[in-house]
Amino acid sequence: MSKQRRGKSRLLPPPATSITDLNVDTLAQCASSISLQDLSNFAVTCKYLRKMAYSDTIWQRLFRERWPQKTLPSAISVTSGFREAYLSRRMDGLQFKFSDPFALHMNTNSNPFDQVLLNEKDLIFSQGSMIRMIRTDGWLSGTPVTLRLRGHSKRITCMRLFPRNETSFYLGEAYEEEKVLVTSSGDSSIRLWRKGFCWLEFRGHSSQVTTLSDKLLGNGSGKVLASGGEDGTVRLWSLSSSRKHGKHSLGTFFGHKNPIQLMSVSMDNPSHLVTISRDSKVMVWDAEAALLASSSFAGGTTSVLGYPIGIKCHEHLAYVAAGSSVVAIDLRTMQKVVIAAADAILYSFQAMPSKSLFCVGSNGRAMLYDTRRNSGTLNSEPIAVDGGHGGPVTYLHMDPYKIVTGSPVDEHFNVLDANTGAPTNSLTCGIENGTNNSTRCCALAVNGSRIVTGSVNDVAEVGCLLFRDFANASCPVFFF
Incomplete structure (x- = not known):
């Protein structure tokens, strides 16, 4: 090798080392x-x-850290190791397949629970104009912190939680997972709450605010909140901390002649808002175009049959439950397709469009459907039916793991597998004072392995919230 070539070889860097070495x-x-x-x-x-x-x-x-009291599986095969054991145990908790969850009762007055939310840290509920927030981590440690949110003068009509990093209150990564609470009321106002105080108040509707958008509209830091009112208008609001109390709405949409019943933000275009009024009129609004033009801008209009009770947007479709059927609406063309038709009036609706599944509640039963089997047919058949209720199934939760159903005339909630509809558990409402004949379910909120159910007993004139956490339960329930 020449001296020149040997000199160049000395200048070459050593071979790179990667993590896969x-x-x-x-x-x-x-x-x-x-x-x-x-x-x-x-x-x-x-x-x-x-x-x-x-x-x-x-x-x-991971298994020992998560469930230190639980015995590890005695036999671990090559194809079924500790990872499978961990995931199976976690799945059982998410499906409430245990009889010994951690449980806490909270007695209240007998007023109905109008709204109940359960997130990672807080349990929030309203009774009339009163709102209470309970920090669940303190509740679990025996030192509950309860905040009373005062400001509204009439019944709370809607409550939403939005990630703090989607609002102007986002101050850094340490607060990324925190959420802000937004409430609407019959007093025609909307309020944004932080740390137990009202930070922003919005007024503009001429009568009660009936609903709030399930997500914020837009992209980036310019996201806005949408509200619908008894006055038939849709209004947009900025959640900016720099705006003063009582600031006017960014824009008002006119087009509905009846009170707004439901609204949802399109997943395909986050500036598109889908609204439904009580006369079953469906309208799509382009919020970005409307704000730029400083006027109402409707992207499309259609209608459905029957009283609307639920909506879920996915990609360019809106799934609407109304009357006794579920309809899929193409938001680009406003064409409609019936994907399920029941033989009774529907009272509740939940969907997981990404898995082609949705569930509806009617009188005495809940029905699970697969959209791949029922598109375009009026003789659609559910893949599973839960007929264990004595009245209208108005309480309904659905997530990738489970379905929870309940009726205001019952004393229990049923839990079903979200994929098959097979029953996995049955949970009592909460009041256990010997007068269960007068106990009825009146609230439901679910988050992961945790569930809050509400009940009232009209004879004893008492209400109860029952919090359960199945994450660390150990006694399997044998449910047939």
């Missing part, structure tokens, strides 16, 4: 302290890191 055992040891989310990110990076992420060493540690 480490063996699986070493990687598993390095990853022993990372979070479950980071572990999931490793698993989708490449096949080599996925092998590490599926290591029994890691999942045995």
